[in-house]
Amino acid sequence: MRIETSLAKASLTRVDRRDPYKVKHKMKAAELNVLASNFDWSVYFSTAQVPPFEILNVESPAFLKQLNADLTSTWLADWKSYLRFHVANSRSPFLSAAFVNENFAFYRQYLRGAKELQPRWKRCVQYVDRQLGEALGQAYVRKTFPPELKAATLDMTREIEDAMALRIQQLDWMSPQTKQQALNKLHAIRNKIGYPDKWRDYSSVVIVRDDFYGNAERAEEFENHREFNKVGKPVDRAEWDMSPPTVNAYFNPQMNDINFPAGVLQPPLYDAKLDDAPNYGNTGSTIGHELTHGFDDEGRQFDAKGNLKDWWTTQDAAQFVKHADCVVDQYAKYVVVDDIHINSKLTEGEDVADLGGTILAYIAWKDADKGKQLTSRDGLTPDQRFFVGFAQWACANDRPEDLRARAITDPHSPAKYRINGVVVNVPEFGTAFSCKASQPMVKPADKVCKVW
Numbered sequence: 001m002r003i004e005t006s007l008a009k010a011s012l013t014r015v016d017r018r019d020p021y022k023v024k025h026k027m028k029a030a031e032l033n034v035l036a037s038n039f040d041w042s043v044y045f046s047t048a049q050v051p052p053f054e055i056l057n058v059e060s061p062a063f064l065k066q067l068n069a070d071l072t073s074t075w076l077a078d079w080k081s082y083l084r085f086h087v088a089n090s091r092s093p094f095l096s097a098a099f100v101n102e103n104f105a106f107y108r109q110y111l112r113g114a115k116e117l118q119p120r121w122k123r124c125v126q127y128v129d130r131q132l133g134e135a136l137g138q139a140y141v142r143k144t145f146p147p148e149l150k151a152a153t154l155d156m157t158r159e160i161e162d163a164m165a166l167r168i169q170q171l172d173w174m175s176p177q178t179k180q181q182a183l184n185k186l187h188a189i190r191n192k193i194g195y196p197d198k199w200r201d202y203s204s205v206v207i208v209r210d211d212f213y214g215n216a217e218r219a220e221e222f223e224n225h226r227e228f229n230k231v232g233k234p235v236d237r238a239e240w241d242m243s244p245p246t247v248n249a250y251f252n253p254q255m256n257d258i259n260f261p262a263g264v265l266q267p268p269l270y271d272a273k274l275d276d277a278p279n280y281g282n283t284g285s286t287i288g289h290e291l292t293h294g295f296d297d298e299g300r301q302f303d304a305k306g307n308l309k310d311w312w313t314t315q316d317a318a319q320f321v322k323h324a325d326c327v328v329d330q331y332a333k334y335v336v337v338d339d340i341h342i343n344s345k346l347t348e349g350e351d352v353a354d355l356g357g358t359i360l361a362y363i364a365w366k367d368a369d370k371g372k373q374l375t376s377r378d379g380l381t382p383d384q385r386f387f388v389g390f391a392q393w394a395c396a397n398d399r400p401e402d403l404r405a406r407a408i409t410d411p412h413s414p415a416k417y418r419i420n421g422v423v424v425n426v427p428e429f430g431t432a433f434s435c436k437a438s439q440p441m442v443k444p445a446d447k448v449c450k451v452w
């Protein structure tokens with residue numbers, strides 16, 4: 001505990017880690033040896049079979065300085081206990097029931113409020129997805145992601161990008177010069193939909209039917225080698241960080257790409273049997289969310305190629321901060337659980353992306369359905385169905401323990417505020433549901449936050 005606490009104190013906070021300049025310290029290998037001379041880096045890198053390299057990025061030099069000091073000030077016996085604990089702890093999901101149950105009791109039950117361990121088959125599916133994701137993904141895509149679905153969701157992505165281009169051109173707080181840079185970046189974004197063009201080859205991973213632990217070890221070893229083998233090679237821009245069955249999506253600032261696994265393009269999120277209004281409200285907002293990440297407080301610092309490079313004029317950057325602070329101030333007032341508020345400097349990027357994403361989806365939907373005769377369904381108008389579709393992506397049921405843990409670790413706001421915090425800034429919502437000016441889901445016009 002003493003070792004862990006010392007290292008934790010020397011670590012960057014989650015808010016700090018969102019600042020790309022705070023995790024950028026390019027060094028020569030020799031400088032690393034000076035920074036943390038008590039650690040034998042050459043043994044470490046050769047044992048891990050890392051290909052030779054000359055420069056590296058040390059995300060947190062302060063952390064390594066502390067580690068270096070602790071290496072000599074802590075008894076060797078304590079280090080051995082510490083490392084033994086970490087081996088057992090990290091392997092516990094793959095060991096016997098005593099380990100599995102202890103792991104659950106602390107990480108899921110105590111910290112997150114879970115009531116029971118998931119059935120074995122669910123855990124096994126999750127491990128296969130995590131460790132052999134693109135093998136599982138091929139079967140998943142064959143079953144659930146026909147070419148028509150890929151075409152339809154790619155089409156929606158392009159509509160949302162057109163809305164973003166329009167929105168940038170119409171922004172009242174940005175100079176033409178920065179707008180041009182923003183448009184260049186927007187047009188350079190790569191849309192990756194469903195699954196990778198080239199599948200990862202797992203043929204070197206030995207899978208043995210009665211060796212669960214060994215299978216997990218070998219799959220992890222494969223992944224470590226795959227990562228280390230990138231050293232010295234060109235960046236593979238076709239690579240995916242999520243497996244096809246994943247129900248999630250991401251923007252990667254260093255790739256300048258948006259990625260939507262097949263799993264997030266399925267009912268009850270995207271539903272090919274439904275019409276545009278709920279699909280744009282739901283999946284359209286997700287696409288807009290990832291797109292907006294390229295232009296949130298973190299993403300905006302990367303250029304069209306994914307390099308950390310400032311393309312903003314000083315005035316425009318100041319305007320961005322001013323507009324984004326409106327969102328930061330709004331979310332800081334929300335209570336997560338008990339007296340814990342949202343740490344809105346941690347959630348800023350996600351909150352800005354949630355707002356931008358929904359506005360883009362709404363504009364794109366109106367454009368896609370232009371000239372169509374839209375009628376009410378299930379007692380809801382088309383506009384109401386757009387917003388219901390939007391709210392339904394975030395259907396959730398949280399335990400207070402989980403909310404509490406996430407309030408200090410998760411860059412996303414709780415599900416409720418990812419919906420309610422957005423629509424108060426979208427006047428079309430109030431109009432759709434005939435809200436009156438004094439009602440809680442309506443802000444006065446001069447208090448409405450708008451970034452993108």
Ligand SMILES: [Zn+2]
Pocket residue numbers: 289290293350353
């Ligand atoms: Zn996000």
